[in-house]
Amino acid sequence: MGFFFLLALLFWLKNIFAYMVDFHLGIESSIQYFILFINPIATTLLLLSIALYVRRTKAAYITMLVIYFLMTLLLFSNVSYYREFTDFITINTMLGVGKVASGLGESAIRLFRPYDVLYFIDFIVLIAAFSMKKIKMDTRPVRARMAFAISTLAVMVFSANLFLAEADRPELLTRTFSRDYLVKYLGINAFTVYDGVQTYQASQVRAEASPNDMNEVESYVKEHYAEPNDDLFGIAKGKNVIYIHLESVQQFLIDYKLKDEDGVEHEVMPFINSLYHSDSTFSFDNFFHQVKAGKTSDAETLFENSLFGLNQGALFTQLGGKNTFEAAPDILGQTQGYTSAVFHGNTGTFWNRNETYKRFGYDYFFDASYYDVNDENSFQYGLHDKPFFEQSVQYLERLQQPFYSKFIAVSNHYPYSEFTNEEGGFPLANTSDQTINGYFATANYLDKAVEEFFNYLKESGLYENSVIVLYGDHYGISNSRNRNLAELLGKTSSTWTNFDNASLQRVPYMIHIPGQSNGGINHTYGGQVDALPTLLHLLGVDTSNYIQLGQDLFSDQNEQLVAFRDGDFVTPDYTYYSSTLYDNRTGMPINDPSDELQAKVDEWKAKVDKQLSVSDQINNGDLLRFYAKSGLEEVDPSTYNYKDALQQMMDIEKNLGSDSTSAFSQNGNQSTVDLYQTKTFQEYQQMTEQDSGE
Numbered sequence: 001m002g003f004f005f006l007l008a009l010l011f012w013l014k015n016i017f018a019y020m021v022d023f024h025l026g027i028e029s030s031i032q033y034f035i036l037f038i039n040p041i042a043t044t045l046l047l048l049s050i051a052l053y054v055r056r057t058k059a060a061y062i063t064m065l066v067i068y069f070l071m072t073l074l075l076f077s078n079v080s081y082y083r084e085f086t087d088f089i090t091i092n093t094m095l096g097v098g099k100v101a102s103g104l105g106e107s108a109i110r111l112f113r114p115y116d117v118l119y120f121i122d123f124i125v126l127i128a129a130f131s132m133k134k135i136k137m138d139t140r141p142v143r144a145r146m147a148f149a150i151s152t153l154a155v156m157v158f159s160a161n162l163f164l165a166e167a168d169r170p171e172l173l174t175r176t177f178s179r180d181y182l183v184k185y186l187g188i189n190a191f192t193v194y195d196g197v198q199t200y201q202a203s204q205v206r207a208e209a210s211p212n213d214m215n216e217v218e219s220y221v222k223e224h225y226a227e228p229n230d231d232l233f234g235i236a237k238g239k240n241v242i243y244i245h246l247e248s249v250q251q252f253l254i255d256y257k258l259k260d261e262d263g264v265e266h267e268v269m270p271f272i273n274s275l276y277h278s279d280s281t282f283s284f285d286n287f288f289h290q291v292k293a294g295k296t297s298d299a300e301t302l303f304e305n306s307l308f309g310l311n312q313g314a315l316f317t318q319l320g321g322k323n324t325f326e327a328a329p330d331i332l333g334q335t336q337g338y339t340s341a342v343f344h345g346n347t348g349t350f351w352n353r354n355e356t357y358k359r360f361g362y363d364y365f366f367d368a369s370y371y372d373v374n375d376e377n378s379f380q381y382g383l384h385d386k387p388f389f390e391q392s393v394q395y396l397e398r399l400q401q402p403f404y405s406k407f408i409a410v411s412n413h414y415p416y417s418e419f420t421n422e423e424g425g426f427p428l429a430n431t432s433d434q435t436i437n438g439y440f441a442t443a444n445y446l447d448k449a450v451e452e453f454f455n456y457l458k459e460s461g462l463y464e465n466s467v468i469v470l471y472g473d474h475y476g477i478s479n480s481r482n483r484n485l486a487e488l489l490g491k492t493s494s495t496w497t498n499f500d501n502a503s504l505q506r507v508p509y510m511i512h513i514p515g516q517s518n519g520g521i522n523h524t525y526g527g528q529v530d531a532l533p534t535l536l537h538l539l540g541v542d543t544s545n546y547i548q549l550g551q552d553l554f555s556d557q558n559e560q561l562v563a564f565r566d567g568d569f570v571t572p573d574y575t576y577y578s579s580t581l582y583d584n585r586t587g588m589p590i591n592d593p594s595d596e597l598q599a600k601v602d603e604w605k606a607k608v609d610k611q612l613s614v615s616d617q618i619n620n621g622d623l624l625r626f627y628a629k630s631g632l633e634e635v636d637p638s639t640y641n642y643k644d645a646l647q648q649m650m651d652i653e654k655n656l657g658s659d660s661t662s663a664f665s666q667n668g669n670q671s672t673v674d675l676y677q678t679k680t681f682q683e684y685q686q687m688t689e690q691d692s693g694e
Helices: 002-021 030-053 055-087 091-095 097-111 114-119 119-132 144-168 177-188 188-208 213-224 270-276 296-303 329-334 350-360 385-396 434-460 478-490 498-503 528-538 595-621 645-659 681-691
Strands: 240-246 258-261 266-269 281-284 338-342 365-367 403-408 465-474 509-512 521-524 575-578 580-583
Touching: 002 055, 002 114, 002 403, 030 144, 030 177, 030 188, 055 114, 055 119, 055 188, 091 188, 114 119, 114 338, 144 177, 177 188, 188 385, 188 595, 213 296, 213 595, 240 434, 270 281, 270 329, 270 434, 270 509, 296 329, 296 350, 329 338, 329 350, 329 403, 329 528, 338 350, 350 365, 350 465, 365 385, 385 403, 385 434, 385 645, 434 465, 434 681, 465 528, 478 498, 498 575, 498 580, 509 528, 580 681
Parallel strands: 240 403, 240 465, 281 521, 338 365, 338 403
Antiparallel strands: 258 266, 281 509, 465 509, 575 580
């Protein structure tokens, strides 16, 4: 038992050393530090206790040492891997160890540090101690009762660890949005086991899938297909696509004015409102988010694949690194010659984006490593929006046109506390909920950042040749807080219902096409799954042979049936939410529908369930690997390298010479970065006061 606890202590020290020196897990509170210090204990005790059940003395010691060595090897392998990829080793990575090793090449030796000897020097000391009889084998076997007690203790410690982890990070195991979080809260061993279980479950479904399963999918997609609007098909052909991800922005923020303590109204998003009402913008006021646990990443899945996320967990983290996709960047790249890039001021491994984007066919991924991120210009979710857009243009100007790009803004993210001080320049709401109070100030900050980015696009010459799509990814205020929001929306908390909750699932969706004058506010009911066919048809791309579950929002054949991920739905006349049917005109529940209406509801429910089921079939079975009728070549993720992207783009410019179409080249090989103008909060406030005075 003395040797057992010695090994347990040594391995705990190795874990803490790795946490403090090699891993960057973003510890934000004292409770997270406490969890970090205890999370190696449970699995260490449990795994080492296996040796306590071995009755023969020598075999027991050898078993204990082998387990200890394997745990150390796993820990050190993750340390080395993290240094290169800022990520942890998954089971799929282990299974593809050949590709990982080849990817490291000659640089592998540079992954080692002089202090790495600390991970293995104890083996030399232990072997020497045994040979010199400093450590003697205890020939008395451990009683089975004692061995069981140690195992039970390990389970109890793990239960306490998990309880604390779930308390600090709810839905840790169900959402699984970051491997960093799983390691931070549960440790390397637990993460590896958990990843193994998920990998096995996914592989079983995937293994049982066959080409025949695509028949049902193809049949559904063919029947569900909505033909494009002839008047709008191809009106943006050949134009750049710029997606602007409006983090946590809900539709009620459009045109919303917040009253301060003096009763003065302040428009929350004046610039985005101007786009919403522009004749050059096709705006939708009945557009709903359809995400679940994956939230932001689910929105990306929906927008770029016209497929839903998973019913549990996030597709990005569970399947994003292994499935076959036919995503927007790949479609436009193969059929229209587009270059593609995604910009995000957070770490590339967050939500497994660094792997998923390769499967989507993104040529470039500019994550936090490409930005100057510091404590002054960032928070836990990444670089703030103003410096994010400003620093992004140095890369945007190098993209060959036409390009497909996505900018993921993050500042308007829960808990909405970043711009609630006096420097924010925007008043706080006056409710009992501090989260709600700050929501409007962070949304106002986002609006200013988007305006500055638009100004740059105009000055650089990119604006006129681009389609700019702005969208809200999911709710910003959760249902549990909506009653506190009610009065700000002209309602009362006492009469707030689930119909109101359903109505607040609306998010903005705007397609801004400079030069168009037939835009306006469209009242069609739709969801995020409809965005891809809508965009592709505007770009003049025939989608009839693609596996997409949405319908063109401009099509006369659009059913206007919006499915939520949990099976609820919305139509222009009715809302079905939490097993209750509501009349959209009155907002009142329909407790006793007519037989005719009930039949219609049953029909809608069957269609919704079918759409979700087909999506799950495609994703869980990885069925697109069997599909060839689209004419697309399957994406090979190994051909994508997200390091040194700027140099890659500069090399392309050089090779193309006068044929280069990047903004940099078209500007006489001069940078457009200086055209980007940003203002402080105080400068905006002064401008507002001057405008008011005039």
